[in-house]
Amino acid sequence: MVQTTPLWEVFIRPRNGLSHKHVGSIHAADEVLALQAARDVYTRRGEGNSIWVVRSADIHASDPDQAAENFEPTADKIYRHPTFYEIPEEVGHM
């Protein structure tokens, strides 16, 4: 089945104005069936109003072995966080 029905990653946008979020993966023969399967598997409880599917094979991921060199150098750069600023109330949600 793996040869005929490749794996797809599913992204759902819950509402207009929000971004698509990864929700899981499905098997499907092509993009049309992948969208249908994503609809049937991941939007059964009104989770969204837009679906993206991407072939899992087309996703390039960072190497877990490089996690230390990739991500740890930011740990001591706390000045990059916005917690040092007073946010005026008029700004509302940041």
Added chain:
Amino acid sequence: MAVWEALIELADDHLVLGHRVSEWCGHAPMLEEDLAMPNMALDMIGTSRTLYCRAGELEGKGRDEDAIAYLRNEREYRNCLLVERPNEDFAHTMLRQLYFAAFMKPFWDAALVSSDEVVRGVAGKAGKEMAYHIRHAGEWVIRLGDGTEESARRMREAVDALSIYVDELFDSSDAAQDAEAAGVLPKRSEMRAAFDKVIEDVFAEALLELPEVPFGQRGGRSGQHGEGLGHMLAEMQSLHRAHPGATW
């Protein structure tokens, strides 16, 4: 004949096909379809529930949806023959769904101006559901018809087996004619052009030949069913008959 009897015919179509499709639950060839099938089944069972309730109200003898669904035997069921056909394989199941949805989509669209408030409400919801069923089943028919040698053979067998049940969809029983005259339901014969368009488009892509049906099978609307319906009802009704009034 009364309008409520026409609503029962329509509800029976949806309950019987809904139950048939639900039989795939836990048995579909892949998880994705194992969820898709109950989704579709629940669409149809939901429609049948609303229509049974409305039919019971109009009949005025105090029958609720459970009494109508669970306490009639097969001769009292008025569904068309197509919907009771067994699941067989995916080719049969998807073609049966395509035939049914290709008929029901224009039917519900026309029922949006029904003189009955409940029918109008059902039409708005069910029309969208049937549009999706056409897409879901249609895409499978295309892929099986234009797939491997075996899938194409099975698809052709499904066409041979099921096409004789199509014409009955367009017949209006005496009850349906009364409902049509009262503006409650649209005329079934008027769905032909929209139905043919959907089927022709899908069959062309699926490399399937349009079947010639010299003699369509009929009888469901007068309670003359295939052997399979009795078995299906026996299973569907056994719990309610053993434990009358059981609820969750």
